[in-house]
Amino acid sequence: MRRRLTAVLVLVTLSSTASAWADDPPVPELLPDGVYARPAYTSVVPPTHPLRAGAANGDISPPFGTPSTGFYVIRHCGTATPLEPAARFDDVAADIEEDPTEAPYAPSSCIGPKVGPDTDLYAKTFPQATGRYGRLRANAFVLEAGGTKVALVSVDLPGFFGEMHQAVANRIADLGIPRDNLLVSASHTHTGPGGYFQQNLGWAALGGDLFDPRIFEAITSGIVDAITRADAALRPAKLATGSILVDGLNGNRRGSQWELNPEAVHGIDPRNAPRIGMIRLDGTDGTPIGAITNFSSHGTIGGAENGWLTGDDKGWVSRLVERGIGPDAVVASLNGAQGDIGSASSNTGGWPGGGSDWGGTAGLLGTTHIFGQLAKMEDAGARQAVHQLALWESLEDELRADVSLDARLDTVCFCGQEVGDDPYDPFDRGAWEPANDDPMFHSVTDVGIIGNENQPFPTTVFPGQSRKSPLLIGPRPLSPKNVRVQVLRVDDVALATMPGEPTITMGRRVERSVKAALNGDTPGALVSQVWTAGLANDHTAYMSTPQEYEGYQYEASWSMFGPQTGNELKHRLVDLAAWMAAAEPAPPCTAARACAEDPDLSDLTAEPEPLVPDAGAGEILAQPTDVQRFEGTRMTWVGGGPGAEYAPTEAMVTLERLDGETWVPVATDMDQLLPIRYRKRYGQHRYTAYFDPTVDWPAGTYRFHVTGYAATGPQARAPYDVTSEPFGVAVSTALTLVRQADGPRWDVEHPVPDPRSNFRWRARHAVAAVVEGLLNGEPVAFAGSIALDPGDLLQIAAGGIVDPFGNTNLEPVTVAA
Numbered sequence: 001m002r003r004r005l006t007a008v009l010v011l012v013t014l015s016s017t018a019s020a021w022a023d024d025p026p027v028p029e030l031l032p033d034g035v036y037a038r039p040a041y042t043s044v045v046p047p048t049h050p051l052r053a054g055a056a057n058g059d060i061s062p063p064f065g066t067p068s069t070g071f072y073v074i075r076h077c078g079t080a081t082p083l084e085p086a087a088r089f090d091d092v093a094a095d096i097e098e099d100p101t102e103a104p105y106a107p108s109s110c111i112g113p114k115v116g117p118d119t120d121l122y123a124k125t126f127p128q129a130t131g132r133y134g135r136l137r138a139n140a141f142v143l144e145a146g147g148t149k150v151a152l153v154s155v156d157l158p159g160f161f162g163e164m165h166q167a168v169a170n171r172i173a174d175l176g177i178p179r180d181n182l183l184v185s186a187s188h189t190h191t192g193p194g195g196y197f198q199q200n201l202g203w204a205a206l207g208g209d210l211f212d213p214r215i216f217e218a219i220t221s222g223i224v225d226a227i228t229r230a231d232a233a234l235r236p237a238k239l240a241t242g243s244i245l246v247d248g249l250n251g252n253r254r255g256s257q258w259e260l261n262p263e264a265v266h267g268i269d270p271r272n273a274p275r276i277g278m279i280r281l282d283g284t285d286g287t288p289i290g291a292i293t294n295f296s297s298h299g300t301i302g303g304a305e306n307g308w309l310t311g312d313d314k315g316w317v318s319r320l321v322e323r324g325i326g327p328d329a330v331v332a333s334l335n336g337a338q339g340d341i342g343s344a345s346s347n348t349g350g351w352p353g354g355g356s357d358w359g360g361t362a363g364l365l366g367t368t369h370i371f372g373q374l375a376k377m378e379d380a381g382a383r384q385a386v387h388q389l390a391l392w393e394s395l396e397d398e399l400r401a402d403v404s405l406d407a408r409l410d411t412v413c414f415c416g417q418e419v420g421d422d423p424y425d426p427f428d429r430g431a432w433e434p435a436n437d438d439p440m441f442h443s444v445t446d447v448g449i450i451g452n453e454n455q456p457f458p459t460t461v462f463p464g465q466s467r468k469s470p471l472l473i474g475p476r477p478l479s480p481k482n483v484r485v486q487v488l489r490v491d492d493v494a495l496a497t498m499p500g501e502p503t504i505t506m507g508r509r510v511e512r513s514v515k516a517a518l519n520g521d522t523p524g525a526l527v528s529q530v531w532t533a534g535l536a537n538d539h540t541a542y543m544s545t546p547q548e549y550e551g552y553q554y555e556a557s558w559s560m561f562g563p564q565t566g567n568e569l570k571h572r573l574v575d576l577a578a579w580m581a582a583a584e585p586a587p588p589c590t591a592a593r594a595c596a597e598d599p600d601l602s603d604l605t606a607e608p609e610p611l612v613p614d615a616g617a618g619e620i621l622a623q624p625t626d627v628q629r630f631e632g633t634r635m636t637w638v639g640g641g642p643g644a645e646y647a648p649t650e651a652m653v654t655l656e657r658l659d660g661e662t663w664v665p666v667a668t669d670m671d672q673l674l675p676i677r678y679r680k681r682y683g684q685h686r687y688t689a690y691f692d693p694t695v696d697w698p699a700g701t702y703r704f705h706v707t708g709y710a711a712t713g714p715q716a717r718a719p720y721d722v723t724s725e726p727f728g729v730a731v732s733t734a735l736t737l738v739r740q741a742d743g744p745r746w747d748v749e750h751p752v753p754d755p756r757s758n759f760r761w762r763a764r765h766a767v768a769a770v771v772e773g774l775l776n777g778e779p780v781a782f783a784g785s786i787a788l789d790p791g792d793l794l795q796i797a798a799g800g801i802v803d804p805f806g807n808t809n810l811e812p813v814t815v816a817a
Helices: 086-090 092-096 162-175 201-207 213-232 312-325 370-394 504-519 546-551 565-581
Strands: 049-059 137-145 148-155 182-186 235-245 250-252 275-283 288-295 330-335 341-346 356-358 405-413 482-490 493-497 529-533 620-622 633-639 653-659 662-668 676-681 684-691 700-713 716-723 727-730 736-739 745-749 770-775 778-783 793-796 813-816
Touching (some): 049 275, 137 330, 137 405, 148 213, 148 405, 148 482, 162 182, 182 330, 182 493, 235 529, 312 370, 405 565, 504 565, 662 700
Parallel strands (some): 148 182, 288 330
Antiparallel strands (some): 235 275, 275 288, 700 716
8 A cells, every 4th residue: 555655844944945855755763752753944934024904704694494403313204203293283373382492393313294385495304493593603804914815714604614615715716815825614513504515425414404505605605705894804903822721611522532542641631622722913003803713612502402503602702702802803713623522511590401511412312401502502602701801801912013924725635545654743653553453544544434433443334323323325425535624824823724523632633743843943933833723624524533543432433534534634734834834835736645626516506585475474473571681582473485584694683672762773683682483384484583681681661673575476575574562671570599408508599591481591699689688687688698597587578689780589588597
């Protein structure tokens, strides 16, 4: 078998950009300490130039009716039984009151039949998404210095695929941003859209439905719009780079496979990913532009029965940090090495199945209620945002206006080649040899080989991982075998992309090797840090280390091209780093170096548009009701079909507050404050908007205002306008005292959430509340927790419990120790 031709930079001097490359370098010598001898060379340090930067958000939400990857254990079929009897849908009132948060179908391997014909047919083998929880976004930055222009984008998607990367690159070429300089990283939200992947049949079958050119176009055009507007916003800028380590924000969601890595016995903890990286960008006039962040977060807070389209925790953290930085700020949350890393989140405010965990529900059909999962996304985002804002502030004194930019991109073909040794990675192979003696263990395969969870290698023929992955016939084409890798440098920070989900240890090996290749024999010559950008530019499932592959748990069994999948990608990233260090371009793509390009399919798109006339648009089916804080309300109306209602960047629902005699907009469905549910019933397109006032939401009079579109015929639509009846929001009178388990102690608690109407996160305890009453007949006041002695009697009148926002108790309370 052909040995992989690893390009090793032999010598580069500061005075020359010429370099000598070995076509077939010898195997590096293994030193006594188990580290390979590294080639010595000096990197070419490029000159710096004045920076210009621009940023913008784009709406990539596909039309209503799009299939949801959240339903990755559920399919359409003609025999499964719906969760509720079919007769339930014979009554309009019952349909309106249908619980929007429960799984709408039986927890089986397939669901059906559909209720009513789906003339739009966005969802084919998967169920339609329940609705959308905020808009999915592309958060884009364009940077330019010294004639080099790069674009960095985060997208609220389950994954990002090479054909879409090519489509975006084609459309922004006129902006002077070549394909090599475009980096797009997906949040990996598991409650995202399906139907936008052309070649990855594994994703289509297992996690997202068949390709639909209208969904592809909706997402692609939103990304292009964000980059185009970011480019138009270019202005003189300055940047600062840095990182912090924060424990407790994420953790290893997998079992003990990480213990197989030699890092585990060398004091390198592979169980969490505490680093938050940031590139802060300001205008030279002092106005903030935003931040490009890097944090490892597996978007699994939304469980497998959750059909709401969401950005998961990254959808929240980007918005929260943007608000904290200032008006018009943009935050691109690039994912890290997150294959086995989930976000910390909690819904201990009282949702069923609450508590803290590492990014998800307990099992595929977990116990956490769906609206509780939305609350956990908010909590996870808020936890991360606090530290990201602190990092932003700390970088103010580091801002600099003269920088350098560079990028290299290449394509890796998994063609069965043997994978060489990495001179920069002491844990790449060394004295370690796999327990398995399969001769392919040191090579990549050219077909996907995945198997049942926890099965030992090499029993890896067909996928069949529990209910997530129904058995497929034939190993190809589960995943494209040609994928893109990239090294993109922003001054002293380099981003090394991985086309999928590397484990945290695999990501650290990439970062260590790429950093060494960039800097050569001069530490810090080009970069001070390298960050893995996961789920970037392409997708081919997971990348575990060879040692983790031996354990063959979940991530390893989805390392599609064998145990060397991650190492082969790492080697090519090292090549790119060496070419960048030498100021050399990447060589032409040839089969001799396992490089192959897939065909350009970027023109397989179609605009979402109306298909048939819509009936009854504008009719209100259910009006909102008066509520207190912590109580949710909603409005249901008949609208247009998905093609007609598709209106990116336009708010569909606005919440308005009465200020004197004027209705003032205070929230829209563009954010996560007004989720919208969609159902097709009796030939009507029915929408429900939800509102959940939080602990400090201003009391007053509100109303929903809908501006939508209904089809008048094929490719034709007309606007409609709907306004609900006014409803009141009052302070809560539901604060209570609850005895704790650790003795005669009581805490003030917020009301337990109603899983049918509450989707915002809330703290369980009102820690800042003040309690006034009579303790054994004497006036007393408590702040926060109340501790009593045996025999004490505390009497609290109505209104005796008050928090800083005016929430109180309606009924008298008496507690006895």
